Amino acid sequence: MTTALLAPLARTTDIAITHRPARQLVAEPRTAGLGTRAARLVGRWLLRLVVTVAVLAFGVLAVGPHVLDYRTMTMLTGSMSPVIDPGDVTIVTPLPVAEVAEGMIIAYHIPIDDHRLVSHRVVSVEHGADGSVTVETKGDANDAVDPWKATLQGDTAYEVRAVVPEIGNAIEALRTPVVSQALVYGAPALLAGWLLLSIWRPAKVEQDDDTEGDRA
Template sequence: MMRLIAGVAQHRGVRSAVRYLRLVLAWVLGLVLLGTTATALGVAVYPQVTGGQALAVLSGSMEPGIPVGGMVFTQPVDPDEVAVGQVITFVRPGGAGELVTHRVVGVDTTGLEPAFTTRGDANDVADLEPVPASAVVGTPRWVVPELGRQAAVLHSPKGLGALVLLVCAVVALAPGRPSLQESADPAGDAERPDEVRPPLRLV
C-alpha cells in the first residue's frame, strides 16, 4: 500500500512539474510574440506619426555609428539648416529613388538651391554626385542595431511562417481548465487506506 501511495505522489509531482514547465514556456513565447508584434507595429506606425521614415541599413558605409542590419529612424529636416558634419538621408542622384544616409562634408550655396557634398564615415572618398536640397528627406533621429535585419526576416515568407508557428505554440502551451481525467482522483481508494467500510447486513 505504501508503495502505491508513493507512486501516486511521484506521479503528481511529475505532472505538476510538466504543468509548471508549460506555463513558463507559454510566458516566454508570449513575451517574444508580444515584442515581435510591438516592433512590427512601431516600424509601421512611425512614419505616419512623425513624418519620418524607418529604413533598414544595407551597407557598411556609415559604420560603426550606423551598423549593417540596423534600422535608422529619420525625422524631417529643413535643408537650409543642414550644416557640415550633419548626417542626412537623401535620394541618391540618378539612383532611381534609392535612399542613402551619409554625412555632409561640404555645402555649396552658389546655385539656385544648396547642394551638399556627402561621404560615408567608413568611406575614403566623398560621393561623386552633389546632393541638391530638394533630395534631402530627413536626418537620423535614432539608430537601432539589428532591427533592420529582424524586420527583413519578419517580412519574408519564412518569417511569417515562424510567426504563425509561434502563435500556435503559445495557444497550445497556454494553461487551461484541467480535463475530467486530470480532475479525477488517480489514487482512488489507495489514498484512504484507513477507511472503514460498514459491514454488510444480511436480512
C-alpha cells in the first residue's frame, strides 16, 4: 500500500517540474514581442497622421478655393521675407477696392513688363475722383518702394490673410515627373496594403488570444 501511494506522488511532482520551465519559455517571446507591437502601433498612427495631413492640405489647397471665398498663391521670391518666404503658400480673400489701406499685403498685377502677380505691402493709397484706387507698394525685404504706381482694376482687391509655410515647395515637388509617377502607382498600392493589414490584423489578434487561452 505504501509503495502504491508514493508512485503517483512522484509522477505528479515530475509533471509540475516539467511544466514550470515551459511557462518561463513562453513568457520570454511574449516580452520580446512588446517592442514589435509598439512599433506597429506607432507606424499605424504615423500613417494615419500623414493621411490626415494630406487630406487637410488637399481640402485647403484644391477644394476650398472652389467652394469658399478665398484663393491660394505660391510665393516665388524672397521680396516679402521673413513674413512670406519663397515656397510659402498665401491665402488671399477679396475685399472692396475702396477698403484697401496702408499696411495691407495685397496681391495684384503690376502695371509694367509682364504684368506678373505680386504680393507686396501697401505704403500709400490715392483715391481718384472717378472712384479709382492707385497704390504704391513695397516688399518688406526690399530697400526701396516698387518703381511703379498701380491702379487696381475692377471693384475687388485681394488681401493676404494667412501664410502656409513651405507647402509650395512640396506642391512643386509633386509636379515633377518622377514623383507624379510614384504617386500614381505607389499611392494605390500603399492604400491597398493598408486596407489588407486592417482586415488581417483583427484575425491575428484573435488567434493570439486563442493560443494564450490554450496555454493557460
